[in-house]
Amino acid sequence: MSPSSHRAANGAEAELRPVASSDSSAAKVLLVLGAFRADEPSVGVTELGLRTGLPKSTAHRMLGVLLDAGYVTRDRDRYRLALRAFEVGARVHFGAPTNLREVARCHLDLLLGATNETIHLAVLDGSDVVYLDKRDGQRQRPLPTTVGGRVPAHATGVGKALLAFAEPELVTAVVTEVVRCKIRPRLAPAQLRRELEDARRLGYATDFEGVFPGLSCVAAPVLVQGRPIAAVSISIRCPAKLPDSYARYVVATAKKIAAEVDAAIRLIDK
Secondary structure, eight states: OOGGGBOOTTTOOBOOOOOSSTTSHHHHHHHHHTTOBTTBOEEEHHHHHHHHTOOHHHHHHHHHHHHHHTSEEEETTEEEEOHHHHHHHHTOOOSTTSOHHHHHHHHHHHHHHHHOSEEEEEEEETTEEEEEEEEOOSSSSOOSOOTTOEEEGGGSHHHHHHHTTSOHHHHHHHHHHGGGOSSOTTOOHHHHHHHHHHHHHHSOEEEESSSSTTEEEEEEEEEETTEEEEEEEEEEETTSOOOHHHHHHHHHHHHHHHHHHHHHHHHHHO
């Protein structure tokens, strides 16, 4: 998790990762496709070249491939993801053998109804978390998170809830590299370990202005057979204080989702 792998500490998404065998044309196409951001829908060739490290001429050629295949559209000198990219992304099946988003849907709705705050469902992907679903609360203006957005796990409540129960090797890697991350340089490795230990003990994690300035949240892991497959969070804007009841709500919601997923797995295993 190098400093260049994440955007600066203004709360933007994590950058794309290098693609294996990047000398191949297919890898370069994927690199360009992965460089589009939810917070900046359209982008020019020069910026895509900077994001991917590809020469401008190569980035332009790869965009031509994506344009012909219907994955991007062009408006003058700017490009944006097209419907074909959405169609393919919508087919992703999280949490096999169940569709995690479908299982969690009603539980997220109930949590929104109980709190009227912003609700997130996220999964761990390496040292980052990816938001799978979101419910916007009405107590505040919309938060700057996006479904499909990727942020550093150590600087979010959902990420810390997941890391608290993750494999030791991954936790060690994240803790070791956290000091070099731009997002939250004041978070020392020893502090992160203490926060993860607290999350394991309490069953939930909290975060205050980690990735997104002015936001705080409480999150609980969805544990299925001891493995953290996702996390659920309630987020609010500072300086409002997180009510103690929110921790209970989010833990209960995560447990209900986990129970449904676990029941589906046991049914398939019979």
